[in-house]
Amino acid sequence: xxxxxxxxxxxxxxxxxxxxxxxxxxxxxxxxxxxxxxxxxxxxxxxxxxxxxxxxxxxxxxxxxxxxxxxxxxxxxxxxxxxxxxxxxxxxxxxxxxxxxxxxxxxxxxxxxxxxxxxxxxxxxxxxxxxxxxxxxxxxxxxxxxxxxxxxxxxxxxxxxxxxxxxxxxxxxxxxxxxxxxxxxxxxxxxxxxxxxxxxxxxxxxxxxxxxxxxxxxxxxxxxxxxxxxxxxxxxxxxxxxxxxxxxxxxxxxxxxxxxxxxxxxxxxxxxxxxxxxxxxxxxxxxxxxxxxxxxxxxxxxxxxxxx
Numbered sequence: 570x571x572x573x574x575x576x577x578x579x580x581x582x583x584x585x586x587x588x589x590x591x592x593x594x595x596x597x598x599x600x601x602x603x604x605x606x607x608x609x610x611x612x613x614x615x616x617x618x619x620x621x622x623x624x625x626x627x628x629x630x631x632x633x634x635x636x637x638x639x640x641x642x643x644x645x646x647x648x649x650x651x652x653x654x655x656x657x658x659x660x661x662x663x664x665x666x667x668x669x670x671x672x673x674x675x676x677x678x679x680x681x682x683x684x685x686x687x688x689x690x691x692x693x694x695x696x697x698x699x700x701x702x703x704x705x706x707x708x709x710x711x712x713x714x715x716x717x718x719x720x721x722x723x724x725x726x727x728x729x730x731x732x733x734x735x736x737x738x739x740x741x742x743x744x745x746x747x748x749x750x751x752x753x754x755x756x757x758x759x760x761x762x763x764x765x766x767x768x769x770x771x772x773x774x775x776x777x778x779x780x781x782x783x784x785x786x787x788x789x790x791x792x793x794x795x796x797x798x799x800x801x802x803x804x805x806x807x808x809x810x811x812x813x814x815x816x817x818x819x820x821x822x823x824x825x826x827x828x829x830x831x832x833x834x835x836x837x838x839x840x841x842x843x844x845x846x847x848x849x850x851x852x853x854x855x856x857x858x859x860x861x862x863x864x865x866x867x868x869x870x871x872x873x874x875x876x877x
Contacts, residue, residue, distance in 0.1 A: 582812045589809035596802035598828035601673030603794045604665060605837055610787040612665045614779055617770040618788050620661070622795025623803075624763030630804060631756055642757040653746035654761035656739045661766060661799075663736030670729025673839060674830035678713075678848065679733035685710045686741040694745055697814055713851035716844055747810040759803045763795075 607615060631639040643650055667676040685707040691697035746758065774781060783791065833839040 586809040586812035589805040590813065593802040593806035593809065594825040595828060596798055596805070597825040598677075599798050599832060600664065600794070600825075601668050601677060601829045602832040602836060603790055603798060604668045605673065605833060605839070607787045607790050608784065610783050610791065611779060612662065612669060613770045613773045613777070614781075614783055615665055615787070615791045615794075616661055616766055617774060617781075618783060618791035619795035619799060620763045620766035620770065622792035623800045624760060624767065626796045626800040627756065627760035627763060627804075630800075631760060634756070639757050639760045643761050646757050649746045649749045650758035650761055652749075653743045653758035654765050656742035656746060657759065657762035657803075658739075658766045658769060660736045660739030660743060661762075663732040663734075663739060667729045667733035667736060670732065671726055672842070673833045675730065675842075676733045677825060677829040679730060680737050680740070680825065682710055682734060683737040683740045683744075686738055687744050690741055690745045691748070691814070695748055697748075709851055709854065713848040716848035716851065744810070747807060748814070756804065756807050759800075759807055 604615070610618075628639050631637070631642060635642065664676070664680070667679070688707065743758075743762075771781075773779075830839075
């Protein structure tokens, strides 16, 4: 009886984690639309304002959840939180730069390399098993990325594609750090990422001579993204990370990749190129090819719940 009770609670927790992570991906999918609506702000100005809003939002969330200072939790979380925070800054920076430099569809599909990077890092660092199907999917994904990047002939377009891959890598490191510190409270890692980003982007703005003042429109959109798009999404993703393997986490969050191009097409009329579509189909095929185990797991979970 105790085993069945444990199994039921475990599967309910898993299903809740799946819902949280998928919802996070849906929120993140609006990033391309938000960046496109900004008129004049540079990547560092956007990131600065977004990080300020994110930090304030996370401070409130952590205080409400624990009645404890986020700074105390950051000290207790240790190295996993610090690594996760720095990795998120890299993911933020690469993501915003790439969406400004290349079409949203290209950037988001390149972000889809994250699950495969995470699978490799999870195997190396956490010794999480990587199935043969996942290795095959990685090869297909690399081929798909090569097709999409091959059309980028200008330096700006190429650096945009590389920035998108760098963003995917940063997000993978963030996910691995979450799994590493899953026994503790990891929301402070997201809060810490906002503080790191504020310090780093402020210094960059000073060095580049960028103004700390934005238009009401650009500042409002950037801060709104910090709360509703990045902040709420990362809260859900971090909560979901406690019950799902690292590779599965990034796989589920690919709702961002599927929905992101749709929003910019629907509201801004931005289309994708032929090579992007071909590469995207291969990339999504790799993702779907890596999914049967996940669907089988969920089906087994439902059967267990019915038998309890």
